[in-house]
Amino acid sequence: MKSVIRRQIAQSIATLEAVLADERIAETLVRLSEMTAATMKSGGKLLVAGNGGSAADAQHLVAEFVGRLTISRPALRAVALTVDTSILTAVGNDFSFDHVFERQVEALGAPGDIFLGISTSGNSKNIVKAVKLANQMGLTTVGFSGNDGGAMAELCQLNIVIPSSTTMNIQESHLVLEHIYCMLVELCYFGPEFGSKPQALAE
C-alpha cells in the first residue's frame, strides 16, 4: 500500500515538474490573469464550467474570486455554472445534458466576458458546446485541459494543456494553476501594495 502512495505522489510531482518546465503554460497563465483583471475592472465577469472533479474545481476557483485568496479585497465577479441543480436538471431533462452549460452561457454571458471550460479530455460535449456559443457571443474562451487538449484546444482562444494523459494528475495540476490564477488576478487588479498585509487573512 505504501508503494502505491509513493508512486502516486511521485507521479503527481512529475506532472507538476512538467508543468513547471512548460514556458507556454506560464505565459498563457500570465496573459489570462492580466486579461481577467482587465475584464473584471471594466465590469465583465468570469464564467466557469466543468464535469465531475472539474465541476468541483469550477466552484473552488469561483469561491476564491468571490471570497478571497491571498488578500482582503472587494469581491470579484465570477460564476460557476455547475451549482444550480434546478437549471442543471431542467436543461438536462428537457434538452440534454450536452446543453447544461451552453444554455447558461446564453443566459449569463455578455461580449467581453470570459468563459473558462475545465476538461481533462478537452472533449466533454457540454463544455465544447458552451465554448462554441461563447465564441459566437463574443466572450473570450479559455480551456484548461490535458492529453492533447481535445476539441477544446482548437476552439478556445487561450489553452492550458497539462502535459499528461492521466486524469487525476491533470486535475491535480489544474488545481495548482487555478490557485495561482486567482493569486495573479488579485495582484494585477489590486497591485502588490494592496496585498502587503497577508496576515489580514487571519483576522
Ligand SMILES: O=C(CO)[C@@H](O)[C@H](O)[C@H](O)[C@H](O)COP(=O)(O)O
Ligand atoms: O474526478 C474525476 C476523476 O478524477 C471524475 O469525476 C471526472 O472529473 C469525470 O469523469 C468527468 O466527467 C471527466 O470529464 P472531462 O475531464 O474529460 O471533461
Ligand SMILES: [Zn+2]
Ligand atoms: Zn477526481
